[in-house]
Every structure is written in C-alpha cells, then in structure tokens.
Amino acid sequence: MHAKDTIDFHIRAVWASISRMYNSQANDHNGTMSIGYVLLNVDKEGTPSTSLGPQMGMESTSLSRTLKRMEEQGLIYREKDVTDGRMVRIFLTDLGKEMRKLSRNIVLDFNKTVHERIPKEKLDVFFEVMVHIQSILNSQKLFKEKSAA
C-alpha cells in the first residue's frame, strides 16, 4: 500500500489544505486560524478558560499563547466568575464580536461552496464514514487503555 492510498494520508492532506486556506484568510485580517477558532468557541455568557482547550482540541501551551495575543489585540478580556472566584471566564470585546462574525462568514463560505459543488448523498456518506472512523479510533483507544491496565 502506497502512502497516498492510506486514509490518514488523505485526511492529513485535506486538513493541511484547509488550515492553509483559513490561515491565509485570517492573515488578511491580522489573525490566525487559531484566533478564529477561539472567537467561534467563546459563548455570550463567557467561556471558562479551562474548558476552551478540550473543546477545541488544542494544547494548553499554544492556547495560552493565542489567548495572550488576543488580549493584546483587544479581542477578548478575562473576568473572574461571579460565584466561583477561582474560575476565570473569557469574554469577547466589541471588536472580538465583530471579528467573530467575520470568522463565521469565512467558515460558512467554505462550507457553502462544498455543499454547492458536492451532491448531498455523497456528503452524507462522507460524514457517515468520518463518524465511523472516529468510533474505530475511540474503540482502539479504549482497547489500549484496557490492555495497559
């Protein structure tokens, strides 16, 4: 089996192209793909900084770096939770909310183009296979954790 025939090769290549495209579009607005993802993941009620990482599947060191940069750019601010003083929530500033709309439009544009050009039946199968691959990966992980125990 050649590398280009493997499932992971395809997924990795497409993901690399998507991040290049998102980073290039974000760069036009002085941002990065990671900043866009954070903007899209912060709720109106403020999102606990500790739950952003797992939610986005992002390493905590690179998330901290991104949050620091976003604070400096005036996109977010941090505030202690009113009931739990140990918990810090991230909120969007007005500029952050504006940039959130922009990020949302970039994501929607790309998804709209894909939905327009690829028939629904094929996309349905595509999503089904993705979910199936994910479940295979999850069960392998479980198996590994069990055999290690």
Place this chain on the structure above:
Amino acid sequence: MHAKDTIDFHIRAVWASISRMYNSQANDHNGTMSIGYVLLNVDKEGTPSTSLGPQMGMESTSLSRTLKRMEEQGLIYREKDVTDGRMVRIFLTDLGKEMRKLSRNIVLDFNKTVHERIPKEKLDVFFEVMVHIQSILNSQKLFKEKSAA
C-alpha cells in the same frame, strides 16, 4: 450552522484523533508520529533533505528538529550527494530500517481495520469527496492568488 456540522470540524477532529493514536503507538517505541512519517518517506536511494518537507507537508523548523532527534537516536545519517556536493541526502540506518517496518505496520493495521469495518462503496465515496474538497481548496487558492496579483 453549528460548528459540529461543518466539514472542517469533522476533518480536524478525525485528524486530531489519528495523530493522538499514532503518537501514542510511536511513544511505546520512544518515537513520535513525525518520526514515523519521516521513516516512511525516506527512499532506499536516500532522500534530499530539502524535498522531505514539501513531500510531508511539514514546516522546515519542525522538520529540522525531528531530523536532529532522529540522528541522535541513530535512525538516520546524512551524506553529501555524489554528483551535487551542495545537496545532502538522508539515509536510514539499520535501526532506522527496522523502525520503518514497525511504522509501516502501524499504518497498515489502522488502514486494514478501517477497510474491514467500512464497506468499500462507502470508502470509495469518501475518497472521492476528499479529492473533490482538495480540488475546491486548490481552485480557491488560485482564485485568491489571481485576485491578489
């Protein structure tokens, strides 16, 4: 549209799970997924160090770091090209060749499991959609480069 319904969310999540799985398996042998990918991309005739990055879609700084670690672990060695003295080729040591087999088996195992559990007709559609998405991304890039010129 919720983030979990987007195409990029699915691709990113599945790719994150695949890298976690590969990294966890590589870790059992004192390696990383990136080391595994380099092992699989070095030819018998030696691969020019400059062509590895583009071939693997890897940034040059993180590739240099990986190659340095692999040299220290005795997996690869570098040699000047016999005809072009400015070109450096990467070769696998005997240990590198052994670890290459191991990497290959890990990749094949995962791909075999997927092929066993997901019907061929669905995987065919999946690959077709991936190639189509890739071509949409390439044409958007071209369009952007044109409009920027």
